Amino acid sequence: MASFIPLLQVRWPDRAEALARIDRSSARAHRPATTLSDHLATRPDDAVGAALWRAHLARTVAAAGSLKAGLPAPGLARRDPRGLRALAFLAVFATFFVASGDHLARLRAAFDWRGAVVPKAYRLDAWVDPPGYTGRPPVVLPGLRSDDPTQTQAAALAVPAGSTLVVRTVGLEKSDLKVEGGLAEVQPDPAAAADTPKDAAGLERRFTVAGDGVVSVSGPDGRSVTWRLSATPDQKPVISFVRDPQTGQRNTLVLTYRIEDDYGVKGAQATFAPLPPEKPLFPRPGAPEPQAAKPLVAAPDFALTAPAPGSRTGAQTAKDLVAHPWAGANVAITLKVTDEAGQQATSDARTHRLPARTFTNPLARALVEERRRLAMDVAARPKVEQVISALTVA
DSSP, rough: OOOGHHHOOOOOOOOOHHHHHHHHHTOTTTOHHTTTOOOSSSOOTOOOHHHHHHHHHHHHHHGGGGGOOOSOOOOHHHOOOOOOTHHHHHHHHHHHHSSOOOHHHHHHHOOOGGGSSSOOOOOOEEEEEEGGGOOOOEEEEEEEEETTTOOOOOOEEEEETTTTEEEEESSSOGGEEEEEEEEEEEOOOHHHHHHHHTOOEEEEEEEEEEEEEEEEEEESSOOEEEEEEEEEEEOOEEEEEOOOOEEOOGGGEEEEEEESSSEEEEEEEEEEEEEEOOOOOOTTTTOOOOOOOOOOOOOEEEEOOOTTOOOOOOOOEEEEEETTTTTTEEEEEEEEEEETTTEEEEOOOOEEOOOOOOOHHHHHHHHHHHHHHHHGGGGGGGHHHHHHHHHHOO
């Protein structure tokens, strides 16, 4: 309290001293600031004196526009010739570096007025839904809470391509969320949007993760959270023969194969195609290459047994094709596979004679061969009719 005693001894300058200070600081001739407060010393009825006084005032008023108060002159050098006043500033400067702790944060807190205002309550929740065929559970991302300042401020994770990022906010504006990279927002269904109440406090937005991207959200209190998402593309499936097609017990066709995929396959199929006829032993010069005929009966394609997701062992499927018209024909067998993402892959083609029933009766054997010929080549009908007629006569 004693330090405030000198303030009580400070004398406020009067009007004359203030005008004299302005004249000294302005350095104008004839003291214009003081002249404005003077009065005419002659008699008021003196016309010549009055005219001179008015001319003097007009010149003084014109000069008053350039008057200035000047810089403060406390005269500390006269009162403190030894410069002891600098010790106070030196002590403050040294204390700034000597004091331990986060002194910069304390200085900023001294000028932070947010504590005097009730903060706006808000909440941010987000998670990533991988595609259903991956079998992976949702991944919860770090969010923001107005009442929890200890939330994680960043996260980076790899997710399957095609995943859905779901962001739910309460108390935040739509512009507070910024998206960069390969994330495309999913537009809400108009019917579902119409059912949403107008006064709903929450906001939900969905994004499809097609590529790498960054999502950042800023809260009204200055805190923010950033998610860096790396999209892992779905690999194409692979299918291959483990061994050549074989004829199993009871004339069944046995296919042994291996299927590989990162998340499992949707289905696999064995397809059959007729082979072109063999070249003659002595082909005619310039004769075209033999072409596969157009079948009359559809190929006996059938579905394959798919192994369990993640299995690296081979799978096997046995199929009875003895009753099919293609039985006993030479065919090219190709395996096809489709994964849950719609990607397809095929194996190399393997040739094999389809299993057929053995007939000892010559007539029955001839009829079965003609049936196979007609089923494999729609253009062979005239020849087949001739053969059938001949067999009938016989």
